[in-house]
Amino acid sequence: MSDNLFRFHDLFAQLGLPNTPEAIASFLEKHRPLPNDILLADAPFWNKSQAEFIREKRLLDSPEWIQIIDQLSEALRQTTGVLNLSGPCRVLALSGSLRQRSFNTALAHAAQALAPQGMSIDVATLHGIPLYDGDIESKDGIPDAVLSLKEKILSADALLLVTPEYNNGVPGVFKNGIDWLSRTDMKTIFSGRITGLIGASMGGFGTISSQTAWLPTLKMLGVSLYSGSSLLVSRAQNSFDAEGKLQDETIQKMLSSYLQGFQTFVHASQMAKAQERKN
Ligand SMILES: Cc1cc2nc3c(=O)[nH]c(=O)nc-3n(C[C@H](O)[C@H](O)[C@H](O)COP(=O)(O)O)c2cc1C
Structure with a gap:
């Protein structure tokens, strides 16, 4: 399994969100599909500090977070499945x-x-x-x-x-x-x-x-x-x-x-x- 998956789990913790499997699944179910014309950081479901974290890491092209933030963005825009990178x-x-x-x-x-x-x-x-x-x-x-x-x-x-x-x-x-x-x-x-x-x-x-x-x-x-x-x-x-x-x-x-x-x-x-x- 890709190391990115570990960090997807970590991202939820960093955002102060529950990161149990059930919590991640229910977050995705609840908030998607996120329209393509809305940037992830502008999504209405973030609080101020969550939005700032995402905007800042995105702008800085932070090597630690950028890939996983993009994957969360992708997952939220899909209507089904969690992540394309998930294995079969x-x-x-x-x-x-x-x-x-x-x-x-x-x-x-x-x-x-x-x-x-x-x-x-x-x-x-x-x-x-x-x-x-x-x-x-x-x-x-x-x-x-x-x-x-x-x-x-x-x-x-x-x-x-x-x-x-x-x-x-x-x-x-x-x-x-x-x-x-x-x-x-x-x-x-x-x-x-x-x-x-x-x-x-x-x-x-x-x-x-x-x-x-x-x-x-x-x-x-x-x-x-x-x-x-x-x-x-x-x-x-x-x-x-x-x-x-x-x-x-x-x-x-x-x-x-x-x-x-x-x-x-x-x-x-x-x-x-x-x-x-x-x-
Ligand atoms: C001993 C027995 C008890 C049954 N009790 C119930 C029941 O409590 N509720 C129900 O909806 N159907 C009940 N049925 C009917 C089953 O829903 C039905 O036989 C069904 O086709 C069984 O599943 P299967 O088609 O996968 O074999 C019962 C059937 C049998 C043989």
């Missing part, structure tokens, strides 16, 4: 349904198709993972299907959980898969893992109960959960066609918007992690 954002979308014509697997594929520029999404399912049994674990170790899913998660920048809802709660199949994964090396696989949560159900509330029911587990696992926006697909049978293609334009827009926010969150989190490693 690889997401693993994990569907919590085994059903061949699952709406949630279809939603994961819709996310893949609608991924914003710079984001790529692979889709995974829980096929082949047995019911958790401590005796199997003691005798045979972790099943291959779990280990293979673990590798996919570790090689992605972020995890997107796509959850169905069963009886107002988390489907057992999905919880079982996550429980197995937690037996491999919970800290490496989940701690700080940048994670999104979306879902589709046939009922009228679109997985609100199952998404809520996931929270204690995700907290226990220590994931870094994106909560900047949410996506709840209700009455999924009306939103997908017979081939499982997302046909509802409103949901398409909501999904695109969710993914853009998630991408911003991923990049901001990566920046913060890089900064931590640097310190």
